[in-house]
Amino acid sequence: MRQFLHLRKFSSCFSCKQSTNYAAPTVYALSTAPARAAIGVIRITGPASKKIFTKLTGSSSSPQHRVASVRKIYDTLSTPDPSEGRNSKKLLLDECLVLFFQSPNSYTGDDLLELHLHGGVAVINRVMSTIGKLHSPVSPIRLAEPGEFSKRAFQNQRFDLTEVEGINTLIHAETEMQRISALSSMKGETNILFNQWRERILKNIALLTTVIDFGEDHDIDEVNDLFGHVAVDVLDLQKEIEDYLIKVKRSQVLLDGIKITLIGPPNAGKSSLLNILAQDDRAIVSSIAGTTRDAMDVPLNISGYKIVVGDTAGIRASTDEIEKEGIKRAKKKSMEADINILILPADELNTETEFLSHALSLVNNSDKENMLIINKSDLISVEMRKEILSVFSEKLSIPQESILFISCTENEGIDKLVGNLTARFEKVTNSDKEDPISISKRAKEILANDVLYGFSEFYKFKELDDIVMASEGLRSSVEGIGKITGEAIGVEDILGVVFSKFCIGK
Numbered sequence: 001m002r003q004f005l006h007l008r009k010f011s012s013c014f015s016c017k018q019s020t021n022y023a024a025p026t027v028y029a030l031s032t033a034p035a036r037a038a039i040g041v042i043r044i045t046g047p048a049s050k051k052i053f054t055k056l057t058g059s060s061s062s063p064q065h066r067v068a069s070v071r072k073i074y075d076t077l078s079t080p081d082p083s084e085g086r087n088s089k090k091l092l093l094d095e096c097l098v099l100f101f102q103s104p105n106s107y108t109g110d111d112l113l114e115l116h117l118h119g120g121v122a123v124i125n126r127v128m129s130t131i132g133k134l135h136s137p138v139s140p141i142r143l144a145e146p147g148e149f150s151k152r153a154f155q156n157q158r159f160d161l162t163e164v165e166g167i168n169t170l171i172h173a174e175t176e177m178q179r180i181s182a183l184s185s186m187k188g189e190t191n192i193l194f195n196q197w198r199e200r201i202l203k204n205i206a207l208l209t210t211v212i213d214f215g216e217d218h219d220i221d222e223v224n225d226l227f228g229h230v231a232v233d234v235l236d237l238q239k240e241i242e243d244y245l246i247k248v249k250r251s252q253v254l255l256d257g258i259k260i261t262l263i264g265p266p267n268a269g270k271s272s273l274l275n276i277l278a279q280d281d282r283a284i285v286s287s288i289a290g291t292t293r294d295a296m297d298v299p300l301n302i303s304g305y306k307i308v309v310g311d312t313a314g315i316r317a318s319t320d321e322i323e324k325e326g327i328k329r330a331k332k333k334s335m336e337a338d339i340n341i342l343i344l345p346a347d348e349l350n351t352e353t354e355f356l357s358h359a360l361s362l363v364n365n366s367d368k369e370n371m372l373i374i375n376k377s378d379l380i381s382v383e384m385r386k387e388i389l390s391v392f393s394e395k396l397s398i399p400q401e402s403i404l405f406i407s408c409t410e411n412e413g414i415d416k417l418v419g420n421l422t423a424r425f426e427k428v429t430n431s432d433k434e435d436p437i438s439i440s441k442r443a444k445e446i447l448a449n450d451v452l453y454g455f456s457e458f459y460k461f462k463e464l465d466d467i468v469m470a471s472e473g474l475r476s477s478v479e480g481i482g483k484i485t486g487e488a489i490g491v492e493d494i495l496g497v498v499f500s501k502f503c504i505g506k
Ligand SMILES: Nc1nc2c(ncn2[C@@H]2O[C@H](COP(=O)(O)OP(=O)(O)OP(=O)(O)O)[C@@H](O)[C@H]2O)c(=O)[nH]1
Pocket: 264, 265, 266, 267, 268, 269, 270, 271, 272, 273, 284, 285, 286, 287, 288, 289, 290, 291, 292, 293, 312, 313, 314, 375, 376, 377, 378, 379, 406, 407, 408, 409, 410
């Protein structure tokens, strides 16, 4: 019975949330980007939020929950003592929109005040320093640390760690697909899933614990049955978590960017295509063959996907040492890419080149998504186009539909190319089948190292018929999930890692 009680204590510790009644100073920060803008929002959260409101506005009444009002705000030290009468001068700082959220119904769970100021640097600086001057030992006020607003939200049980990490990913999302993947964590879907896993593991631990505590009352077959039953469920869970990690890995490419390499002989139009895709003149275009001497990466947003395009030196036989090195790197890059785009210039299709043999080896590499593009279609006739299609589809054993003609100078075939690329992006990221998922690197590592490791420990001791140690293995798994969601003991150690990645004001 003793061990069962221990388990109950242990599980309730994991389900308990942290206490809200900690004494925290009031913190403030500029929550919008520090640059000249129409609006700059300063956020203030903590017990002195109301006091700051009354001091800045000179109002005698407290702000109302979720009511936005236009207020003049003043330098507090210039606010007159009421005994000095109405005519005393106040130093006006700005006229702004003030919004107040009453604890616990705010982002942080504490009182939260937002000042939507005019976004000039001088206004922001002056208001920030005025708030800072309101600090006193009994009512501490200080600048917020990176992520401190979200950290308070976590401490006040507004969110679990997977949700706050989702919020951070959302803030950093640059593309539509990154936004979608971050939303599932932020909305708490990840948290629900992890909690289901946690509950299942806890149930299994409870089953093992009854065997440990009441072992003498069960016959050996019953014990084996129960142990076997737990093992089946753990195996099921392990498979689920492994599959989840595979999906996360596929989705990760959305955050890192899908790697595309442009490969082709000199003067094929690689840089021209890159510029069209970038809708900007980022790569150097010149009629002198071999202009691109080295591979360079350009991050782009194509159809909502983050793409990293590597423009590479033209692949050809060369005596020039520098160019040879560039070609070597281009080949290496093509092996690392998710999608290789092979470009040939329509007017120079003398096909028996070093390039073509490389192109052939790439097209035959089934791990990759490869495309063949014939550029400069403006320079050839319709008949010539037909001939090229039949020669290349035969030479490369690919259907004619997978060969695209484009003209960078005439902007022809580009929409079709982008459509074709988008279908490949969906395939590479699996987003054609399901919504992408993103979890933090920290969560991924804990799933792989703690949770799955705990399962392997369980199996190791199951083989030895050691129920006590097998259940310890499952406990490590639960602890791992607790570390991810923030419900583990010693969570303060983890918080530093999580919130250091946030920006100030979030
Ligand atoms: N007529 C025609 N010319 C093009 C087209 N695309 C590119 N060019 C021209 O071809 C030349 C080479 O283009 P780039 O984009 O620099 O070719 P590249 O493959 O990057 O060349 P390297 O840097 O030598 O590897 C330039 O003069 C371009 O203006 C096209 O569709 N039609």
